[in-house]
Amino acid sequence: MAGDGLADGSRIFISYSRKDSAHAERLVAALLLNGVSVWYDEFDISVGENIYEKVEKGIISVDFFGVILTGNSLGSQWVREEMSLAKQREMEERRIVILPLVFEDVRLPLHLRKKRCADFTNFDKGLQELMRTFGRRVSTTPLDTAVRERVRSALTAAAERDAAGVGRALRTQSAARVAREFAMFPEKADSVLRSHPEVTGSKRVYVDIQSANAVIPMAMDPEEPSGHLLARLLRALGLDEVVSGQRMAFFLLHDDIPLEAAETLAEAGVAEGDHLRLGLYTFLIE
Amino acid sequence: MLAEVAGEDVVVTYQESLRVHYWLWKWLRKSDARSLGDLRRTLYKYGLVEPSPDAAWIVNRGLSDYSRALGDFTGDVDRLVMKVVDGSRSPEDPISSLDSGSGNCTAIYEAARPWVRYIGSGLSLNFSLDGTIRNFLREELRSENLLGYKSGLLEMTLLRAEIFSVAALVVGSNAVDKFDPFNELVAAANAGGGTVEGAALKSILAATGSAIERVRSRIEGGSQLVAAMALGFLVDALAGRVVVPNGVQFAYDLPSLAPEIFGAIDHVIEGLDSTTKARNKLLAAHSELVRLSQLAELHRTEPSRSPESDDIKTLLQNLGDCIKEVGFELRSRGEREELTESLHAFGNNLWRWYFFIVDYSHWAARPSARRSAYDSREVVRSWLERPFGVIGLEDLKITLGCSPFAAGLPKLAAPIVPLLRRGVEEFVGQNFPGQGDFEGRLEEFIARRCRLRDLRDSITVVHYPHDDQAQLADLLVELVTIWFYQLPSGRKQQMLSDSLRYFERELIQGNWLLEMEAADGAPMLSRRQIRLLDRYRGNPTQVTGELFEFSGDVDLPGRIDVYPPEQFMTLAL
Numbered sequence: 001m002a003g004d005g006l007a008d009g010s011r012i013f014i015s016y017s018r019k020d021s022a023h024a025e026r027l028v029a030a031l032l033l034n035g036v037s038v039w040y041d042e043f044d045i046s047v048g049e050n051i052y053e054k055v056e057k058g059i060i061s062v063d064f065f066g067v068i069l070t071g072n073s074l075g076s077q078w079v080r081e082e083m084s085l086a087k088q089r090e091m092e093e094r095r096i097v098i099l100p101l102v103f104e105d106v107r108l109p110l111h112l113r114k115k116r117c118a119d120f121t122n123f124d125k126g127l128q129e130l131m132r133t134f135g136r137r138v139s140t141t142p143l144d145t146a147v148r149e150r151v152r153s154a155l156t157a158a159a160e161r162d163a164a165g166v167g168r169a170l171r172t173q174s175a176a177r178v179a180r181e182f183a184m185f186p187e188k189a190d191s192v193l194r195s196h197p198e199v200t201g202s203k204r205v206y207v208d209i210q211s212a213n214a215v216i217p218m219a220m221d222p223e224e225p226s227g228h229l230l231a232r233l234l235r236a237l238g239l240d241e242v243v244s245g246q247r248m249a250f251f252l253l254h255d256d257i258p259l260e261a262a263e264t265l266a267e268a269g270v271a272e273g274d275h276l277r278l279g280l281y282t283f284l285i286e
Numbered sequence: 287m288l289a290e291v292a293g294e295d296v297v298v299t300y301q302e303s304l305r306v307h308y309w310l311w312k313w314l315r316k317s318d319a320r321s322l323g324d325l326r327r328t329l330y331k332y333g334l335v336e337p338s339p340d341a342a343w344i345v346n347r348g349l350s351d352y353s354r355a356l357g358d359f360t361g362d363v364d365r366l367v368m369k370v371v372d373g374s375r376s377p378e379d380p381i382s383s384l385d386s387g388s389g390n391c392t393a394i395y396e397a398a399r400p401w402v403r404y405i406g407s408g409l410s411l412n413f414s415l416d417g418t419i420r421n422f423l424r425e426e427l428r429s430e431n432l433l434g435y436k437s438g439l440l441e442m443t444l445l446r447a448e449i450f451s452v453a454a455l456v457v458g459s460n461a462v463d464k465f466d467p468f469n470e471l472v473a474a475a476n477a478g479g480g481t482v483e484g485a486a487l488k489s490i491l492a493a494t495g496s497a498i499e500r501v502r503s504r505i506e507g508g509s510q511l512v513a514a515m516a517l518g519f520l521v522d523a524l525a526g527r528v529v530v531p532n533g534v535q536f537a538y539d540l541p542s543l544a545p546e547i548f549g550a551i552d553h554v555i556e557g558l559d560s561t562t563k564a565r566n567k568l569l570a571a572h573s574e575l576v577r578l579s580q581l582a583e584l585h586r587t588e589p590s591r592s593p594e595s596d597d598i599k600t601l602l603q604n605l606g607d608c609i610k611e612v613g614f615e616l617r618s619r620g621e622r623e624e625l626t627e628s629l630h631a632f633g634n635n636l637w638r639w640y641f642f643i644v645d646y647s648h649w650a651a652r653p654s655a656r657r658s659a660y661d662s663r664e665v666v667r668s669w670l671e672r673p674f675g676v677i678g679l680e681d682l683k684i685t686l687g688c689s690p691f692a693a694g695l696p697k698l699a700a701p702i703v704p705l706l707r708r709g710v711e712e713f714v715g716q717n718f719p720g721q722g723d724f725e726g727r728l729e730e731f732i733a734r735r736c737r738l739r740d741l742r743d744s745i746t747v748v749h750y751p752h753d754d755q756a757q758l759a760d761l762l763v764e765l766v767t768i769w770f771y772q773l774p775s776g777r778k779q780q781m782l783s784d785s786l787r788y789f790e791r792e793l794i795q796g797n798w799l800l801e802m803e804a805a806d807g808a809p810m811l812s813r814r815q816i817r818l819l820d821r822y823r824g825n826p827t828q829v830t831g832e833l834f835e836f837s838g839d840v841d842l843p844g845r846i847d848v849y850p851p852e853q854f855m856t857l858a859l
Contacts, residue, residue: 172341172771174416174764175809182812260812268813279810 011037012099013062015082017072023103024068025200027120030127036134059085065097066130069117070104087111099133101126151214151237170281182258183249183281184230186239192231192261199224199232203272205265207233207252210277226252226268227261233278253277292332300328302689308852309684312400313526315742317435323844329411330843337782338390338412341771345389345414346847349396370401370532371649373585373642377401377535390414395849400530406851416767417847419789422834426484426750427759437748439484443491444738447471450494451734452514455727457504467494468737471745480746487748513701513717514731516686520702521732523677523685524669525659525739531649534669534676536635536642538585551575554616554625564612571608574601578636599640606636606675614707630674637675644668656743659736666732671709682706758818759833761811765819766793768809769802785843790836796826 012031016024028040039058041051059065065086073079083098090097100108100117103126108117118133120126170176184192205220218233230252239250252259254276259268270276289297307321329335338345369375380403387408394404420428425438434440447467454462470490474482505511527533551568558565578598610633617626645665648657659666669676680690688696695703705713710728718724750756766789770781781788792798799822802808811819822829830836 172768174341174767174771178761178764178768178809178811178815181815257816258810258812260814263812263814 011039011062012064012066013039013059013082013086014041014066014068015073015079015086016068017070017076017079019072019076020068020070020103023070023120026123026198027066027068027101027127028200030123030198031130036131055082056085060089063097064099065089066099066101068120069100069102069106069108069112071106074106074109099130101130151209151216179249179251179281181262182260183251183279184227184234184261185249186234189231189234189239192227193235196224196228199228205229205270205272206275208275208277215275220265220270220272222266222270223264225262225264226259226270229265230259230261249281251279251281253279288328288332288334291334292328296328296332298691300325302691303328304850304852305680305690306684308398309681309690311395311435312398313681314522314739315435316441319438319441322849323841325850326846326848327841327843329848329850330846335411335413335846335848337415337418337778339410341415341767343388343412345412346417347389347393349393351393370537372646373532373536373538376537376539377532378537388412390417390848391851391854392849394851398852400533403852406854411848411850411854413846413848415770415847416763418786418845419763419766421845421847422790422836422840423759423763424833424835427756427833430750430752430756431481432484432748432750434480434482434742434745434747437484437487439487439491440482440745440748443467443471443487443494444741446491446494446498448518448735448738450498451731451738452511452518453498453501453505454734455514455517455731456510457501458721458723458727459730462497462501465493465497466734467497468734468741471741472737475741475744478747478749480744481749482745482747484748484750509701510717512698513713516698516700516702517705517713518731518735519685519687519698520673520682520705521666521670521735522739523681524666524673525732525736527676528662528665528669528736529656529659529739529743532642532645534638534641534645536638538582554629562615564615567608567612571605574605578602578605578639582639599643602636602640602643606633606640606672609633609636634672634674637672641669641672641675659739660733663729663733663736666736667729670705670732673706754818755833757814758821758829761815761818762793762822762833765802765808766798769798769807772802772805772807786846787842790830790834790842793830793834794827794836796823799823799826 014024014028024040028038031038039062041055041058059082065082067073067079067083067086086098096115098112098115100112100115101120102108102117103120105121118126118129170179199219199221201219201221203220204217207216207218208214209216216233216236218229218236220229230250233252234250254268254270254274256277258279259265259270259276288300292300303321303324307318307325310316310318310321326335370377370381377400380401388410389406389408390413391406391411394406398404425432428436450462450467467490470493471482474486474490527535551572555565555568555572558568578601581598609629613626613629613633616629617623673682677685679695682699683690683692683696686696686698688698699706701717702713704716714721714724714728721727770778770789773781781792799808799819
């Protein structure tokens, strides 16, 4: 695969068969998390809108056309029609528009065989290849760069004060042991993320970061442990890169009470649309 | 320092406890609560141990923390241990290492082992407040993974298994049913990779009690029981030695092997009547003794040389017994005590040399290794024939529950005196006459006591469920510690002035929590933590009673969280 790189604000159209919705959702979530803007029918077509018209406009408006290739999609009339439109754009603009995303070992149509495909039979590998096409490395940053930077600098500057509006310096071993039930060092986020499946879907909670005057929307699953949500947020903010080793630990609060890492959002009474707050502990021990 | 503030008498008692405690820890891996309590009480009473002055100080740093911070520092020690293993360095001159700094000395306590003594040197010896309060929790609430040596339940279970072994020796294995607590304990330890469930221990403890109860009526008279008990303690001492390299503590430069001893022997020969057997024996042995002395000197000057081949093994055994016999003969004739003592020490050292040579090949290739006592039970059996070739008088006193400084032998030694003089056959003849199957029973007994030694090493953790009670206990300990360190210093002194009893009262009354919350000193808590704390808030007296072991006669200073190292030195600045 090759491309000129994806400029900020560029979008990719996701073409797929309805039977492959699970593949599509996973891909869309990963792209969003990596800061790639997506045209996805679930997000971009509302009830009552003309589907043909919206899809056509969508394909014309985006920079790239990603097609999820499976036995289902190759047999889908919809996908064939969408691909035909994209092919037309490619010919007119004399640049690569169609990005074949192979999710199953299938026999490709003739016009796609000469293209380099992203191999999503191994999802992580496929994602890496796709992101390289965009000139980016895989990260899990779903945030607008400006917001992310604002939050990062606000939190980083908060070495000894309450950066998030909640929290304080921890000065004793005992206080640290009480806090370990809910506070997380950013560098721990990776291992926590491995312990639970990825969270996708349209349900959202919002995390308020007062010191940065920011509100971060996060996909939510009521059965997700709150520690996992926190880990996703810390990765998204890239805090493992900026405060690692600085003995700063973060936690989420709901109704001013810290959420324990092990309790699920449902157990903690967190519902769709709720606002959580991000708290910060600075360790001043030793 | 203790001498300055407490006087020599207290120092002697302290050293006595210290010697006993470290002997049990070093050789048997048994953290004896009573002697540890004595040590803690003495240090506390004379103000030599203080609460950690700052809540942030890490005072409870275990060995694993040291290893993480410093790397595998025990590797250097192992290299030095090789010199002990090959007999070129005297085990009586232990290697000292590791400066603990200020703290509760947990790390150096855990690291202490044969040949290696750790020294604590710091501005102060501190006890950790949270660790101390935790020591008053019921055992199953103290930690989800309680270190084996801190578990009273494990100690009690092992003690009951030990009693079972004695009962089984006296009545014979045919008289006990198939239940064997040692098999159960070994299976439990193996299944958990060193972690044993507290519930499993309780079950084994109860089953062992029932098994003992079933054989109780078959035990006739107390004298055999006492003899078996004493024998068991002696076997324990030997099993403690068999797991470590050069457990017999032999070195080529031991004073009793030095050439000077021969001058003394010459003197003895000259002074003896020419018709005595003792004189004839000494004369016959003299030239061989000189040869042995030269060999010892050779090894002392060239430590790289391997120990002797088989040709002197028989000589060492024969001469060892010969010299001791002469000693007994001279004693029976009322000769000077120093003379007979020297001859006995010399004879014992010849046996020590013999045991060292026999066992050396096992350790030469793996000097830093440990072996299981159970796998070495035949070595223990062979040592039992001449125990003083392995242990000393002080060891015998401690293993029989006596002060190492006491004069003479403890009364419990009486049934095993025949064994100490002439071996197992003599012991059996006097204590278990006419019992043809005794050798088989004895082997089983030794195997069980070796298992006992191995279990102390292999059961490293006793696991308890981290249920709501345990979580509440954890939370209370942390919160009361946070509260304490927020108090003004005068109040803190007052809290500690009454042997820590203020903590008990505060926990029972629950006012500390209200006080902390009113001062906005409480940390943030999760919903679960708030819910747990509400249980305590609702009835602090009842919850404290459920979680803690405070009672009228509880020995508070004896439970402070400090582990005095074998040698402790404070630098008063």
